[in-house]
Amino acid sequence: MIKLENVTKTYKGDVPALRNADVEIAKGEFVFLVGASGSGKSTFLRLVNREERPEQGRIFVAGKDILELSSWKVPYLRRNIGSVFQDFKLLTGKTVYENVAFALEVIGRPKHVVKTQVPAILELVGLGGKMDSFPHELSGGEQQRVSVARAFVNRPLILLADEPTGNLDPATSVGIMRLLDRINRTGTTVLMATHDRSIVDTMRRRVIELDRGAIVRDQHRGVYE
Amino acid sequence: MALKLDYMVRETGTNLFRNLSLTIASILTVAVSLSLVGGSVLLRYSVDNATQQWQGGIEFIVFMQPEATQAQSDAVERQLTESTQVERFEYFDQERTFEEFKDLFQNTPQIVESVTPDILPPSFRVVPVDKSAETIESLRSVFVTQPGVREVVAAFDSIRTIRNLSNLIGVGLMVVAGFLLLAATLLILNSIRMAMFARRREIEVMKLVGASNWFIRIPFMLEGVFQGLIGSGFAIGVVFGVQRVFDNIAADQRFSLFSGLVVDNQQVMTTSVFVMVTGVLIGALGSAFAVSRFLDV
């Protein structure tokens, strides 16, 4: 589903943020990206949805070389990739329902699809009763659920999560991880950057460790370190 | 598709209102600069119209009294034929003068109705062998004293001044308008940039979920085009106003020797279309620049 071939990414002539990365991730896998701050985890994720381009190497998503895509096709790539972040990136002026609906509206999905999909996905993430609340009326965990709902409402092939539990307490984090696990079970490939040792150690999924841009470990059913 | 159109209109509307003061500033600048453009185009048309009797090398005109006798008219004609300083000339009788008059005042039928051929002065339109002031002055002094001659008007003392003056004014207006149009484009660019800044969170999310580049751009482009269009609307109002003013001036001096600053409706339409197209182009240009430079999609 995702394949990096000898990928090197350097920001403005500095030391590489990702160095000669060779990785292959199969459809339906759940992969943790771990490593110290600045080791290149976010860079890895941004390369997959072409927010960044590497200087060297090739990146395949669903069999296609995404570096060959012309820029007007990049949005269509991103419709197959959901993204979740530490800071949720919710729109404060919109309700929970509107935040999720927005993701469908702006890619031109018809009204009836929006009307059926949005309540269904909000039900799935456990927020069926909070559709008309605004983000500031929700707890951090609930906001992250909205953001997961938004990322998943279009049923992407891949879900990228950059420290999704970074702002949450351990109990709430477990809730979010259950949700991501559930999404993964539907066949969605999940790629998650994290510093959360206990989560990695309890889930026992594939772990890729980065150190100053280099992949230093790639372990099946791995642990944090 | 219906949903999309809906969305575009809603977004454009919200954007326009979010930055009301900057929007108004852009619209006003477009309006003022395009008014100057429209005004100078109209002035150009109008001077061409007003001096149309003087085209084709005609350097002076001998106006006869409307009640001049045939003998007086024949005498002047004979003298023109015999003069070595006259290359050629043409006689405009009262009917032909009336036709010309109707043509010049086609927008103001009330003026045309108040005039009949028999009160208009017939005239000889004269092309001299050379255009020097001395030749023309000597011809003029010959004819002005002839019986039945009402007046001799030479191009060099009125028309040239008017043409030169109007060229000068026209160029001046265009230069000022050019700077203002540049200012208008930059203002539109900035107001679109502000709108994009105000909506940066939405734009970020749209990019993330895969909204197409044009879907993100179009509301901002529309906003710029809309500002240009509204501005040009005001300017078109000014163009029509100027036509009215010209007509009024013309009505005051219908018997004067050059026919006032008239412009016909066709010319006003052409000017208006030109102004509108310029407005839309400026809006599109300013917003396209903002979108391509600062949106980064």
Ligand SMILES: Nc1ncnc2c1ncn2[C@@H]1O[C@H](COP(=O)(O)OP(=O)(O)OP(=O)(O)O)[C@@H](O)[C@H]1O
């Ligand atoms: N936009 C950027 N411009 C310049 N340098 C950048 C940029 N983004 C990241 N970097 C640099 O690239 C390196 C990798 O950064 P990255 O954000 O991928 O690390 P990370 O593993 O996600 O770190 P963290 O755990 O703190 O989120 C760092 O040295 C960082 O300073």
Ligand SMILES: [Mg+2]
């Ligand atoms: Mg990071």
